[in-house]
């Protein structure tokens with residue numbers, strides 16, 4: 001029996017998290033297949049085939065998979081599930097939407113956001129926003145799980161898997177994709193940016209969030225992030241919220257500015273390689289996860305830092 005990885009992509013580009021999912025799948029020492037569902041997403045299938053460790057790419061082509069809804073993805077996965085003992089994907093909004101449906105249709109448990117895969121279908125995952133690590137074992141015949149991408153190294157792009165096609169079940173008619181509105185930004189995507197500059201409620205307004213943080217982010221080529229308190233206050237759009245109920249990031253450098261460091265926020269950034277915190281309160285919890293801390297008023301420190309960067 002093989003492992004099936006569900007590929008996330010935008011029709012053109014494969015998500016880098018698929019390479020992390022492939023590394024996670026190697027824990028079973030079984031053949032690894034990747035499902036690419038889309039509409040003529042040949043370029044994506046080729047990218048998936050180039051991941052080292054992948055034996056086969058299964059391409060499902062259909063008009064209704066161009067902007068797939070979770071019901072259609074789940075039905076497709078279930079239609080080929082009989083060949084697999086493990087169905088997995090990197091933890092994301094896409095997989096959180098589709099895989100619980102797959103687990104329900106197969107009548108097995110959904111195992112979410114796995115940090116570590118041990119032998120014998122045993123997993124380590126966090127609960128209470130990362131406060132407690134639990135070790136769990138599933139006895140189900142098929143294991144359906146999502147993995148915490150940043151906990152697994154990316155498999156290299158040195159493979160050459162075969163690509164085959166499968167029949168696609170007809171569309172689930174009761175839900176349809178109508179349109180999407182994407183925020184326009186010159187900045188790198190938050191989830192894959194190498195540097196993230198994040199701000200908190202302390203910025204005080206949307207104008208100051210932009211005028212204080214944007215020049216620094218632009219100089220560093222960084223993505224902007226925000227705390228939930230900043231998003232709830234209307235200072236930042238909700239698609240840049242970092243944390244338990246936002247985006248999970250693991251950049252090379254994370255600069256937390258006026259961020260208290262609540263556990264729900266650090267859940268989303270604690271895997272960053274280097275964390276810099278600027279906060280006027282020396283007792284702020286963010287300093288517990290920071291590699292470098294500056295106790296200062298952000299309205300003095302950030303313009304000075306921005307000016308000092310060439």
Ligand SMILES: Cc1cc2nc3c(=O)[nH]c(=O)nc-3n(C[C@H](O)[C@H](O)[C@H](O)COP(=O)(O)OP(=O)(O)OC[C@H]3O[C@@H](n4cnc5c(N)ncnc54)[C@H](O)[C@@H]3O)c2cc1C
Pocket residue numbers: 199200201202226227228229230241242243244245246257258259260261262263264265268278279280281284296297298299
């Ligand atoms: C179920 C649940 C899910 C949640 N999910 C998330 C999530 O995904 N992401 C998230 O971020 N939060 C999340 N939260 C909210 C979280 O608990 C915190 O309330 C939030 O992260 C606090 O945001 P903050 O640090 O911007 O604000 P505050 O807690 O108000 O902290 C502001 C910080 O700025 C500092 N400061 C103030 N003025 C200055 C200044 N001039 N210069 C320098 N420093 C200054 C203060 O010392 C303080 O440390 C969640 C909460 C719950 C209950």
